[in-house]
Amino acid sequence: MPKQPMRIAGLALIAGASLTAATAQAQDKGTVHLSYVEWSDAVASTNVVRAVLEQAGYEVEMTSLSAAAMWQAVATGDADAMTTAWLPTTHADYYERLGDQIENLGANLEGTKLGLVVPADSDMNAITDLNDHADALDGKITGIDPGAGLMGLTEDVIDAYELDLDLQSGSGATMTAALQTAISNGEPIVVTGWTPHWMFARWDLKYLEDPENVYGGAEEIDTVVRQGLEEDMPEAYAILDAFEWTPEQMGEVMLMNQEEDSDPYENAKQWVEDNQDLVQEWLPEA
Numbered sequence: 001m002p003k004q005p006m007r008i009a010g011l012a013l014i015a016g017a018s019l020t021a022a023t024a025q026a027q028d029k030g031t032v033h034l035s036y037v038e039w040s041d042a043v044a045s046t047n048v049v050r051a052v053l054e055q056a057g058y059e060v061e062m063t064s065l066s067a068a069a070m071w072q073a074v075a076t077g078d079a080d081a082m083t084t085a086w087l088p089t090t091h092a093d094y095y096e097r098l099g100d101q102i103e104n105l106g107a108n109l110e111g112t113k114l115g116l117v118v119p120a121d122s123d124m125n126a127i128t129d130l131n132d133h134a135d136a137l138d139g140k141i142t143g144i145d146p147g148a149g150l151m152g153l154t155e156d157v158i159d160a161y162e163l164d165l166d167l168q169s170g171s172g173a174t175m176t177a178a179l180q181t182a183i184s185n186g187e188p189i190v191v192t193g194w195t196p197h198w199m200f201a202r203w204d205l206k207y208l209e210d211p212e213n214v215y216g217g218a219e220e221i222d223t224v225v226r227q228g229l230e231e232d233m234p235e236a237y238a239i240l241d242a243f244e245w246t247p248e249q250m251g252e253v254m255l256m257n258q259e260e261d262s263d264p265y266e267n268a269k270q271w272v273e274d275n276q277d278l279v280q281e282w283l284p285e286a
């Protein structure tokens with residue numbers, strides 16, 4: 001009978017040695033550098049991709065930048081990839097300027113939308129209604145970080161509709177905080193919004209109609225990588241190329257990230273663990 005525990009112990013040692021060898025092999029794959037913006041969708045997608053790349057054996061470093069700097073980092077090779085290229089409209093200026101210095105792997109998420117957002121019970125239904133409510137809105141549209149393409153488009157909206165409102169810059173976090181305060185107090189507010197975003201799951205909201213179509217139609221979020229990544233890290237390139245999910249799946253992660261004291265990286269690892277069927281579609285066959 002004593003032989004059985006010894007056999008189990010021996011198997012455990014073998015398994016431990018195999019795990020150590022696998023870890024060492026994983027470390028030899030190198031480091032993938034991901035750049036991103038502190039937007040809820042970008043935080044969700046970048047951390048999920050990080051977790052998947054780590055599952056495949058890569059070290060991953062993430063760097064938070066402005067939108068312009070994020071694009072520039074990939075173009076210069078300071079970053080290997082980003083998963084947050086809103087095209088064809090929002091990031092059109094960056095793509096026009098840097099498109100020949102990067103490689104676009106195509107959409108990782110389709111079904112996006114941009115526009116001005118108000119509480120669903122608001123009397124405002126279209127952008128053309130805003131001037132009639134300018135005083136109640138304190139003469140402002142609550143925006144996000146000034147480098148975002150959405151902000152540039154909103155300036156175009158102000159001009160196109162001759163709005164008596166100023167665009168207030170801030171961040172995604174300050175925008176949603178202002179939205180929460182206004183809703184709690186029953187006050188009118190208009191914010192720059194986009195889908196996918198967790199705020200649509202949290203509150204009852206609506207987009208204002210855009211009859212001039214300044215914001216454009218539905219967009220997609222693309223994965224963009226530096227030139228030469230396919231040659232340098234073919235497996236990482238293949239994972240980034242295969243990465244694709246739905247607004248609903250992204251929304252699950254974004255809602256997890258809104259829980260108090262939650263860690264987006266830990267949430268992403270948990271989501272990846274719980275969705276291995278999908279993750280295996282992104283991983284190259286062994």
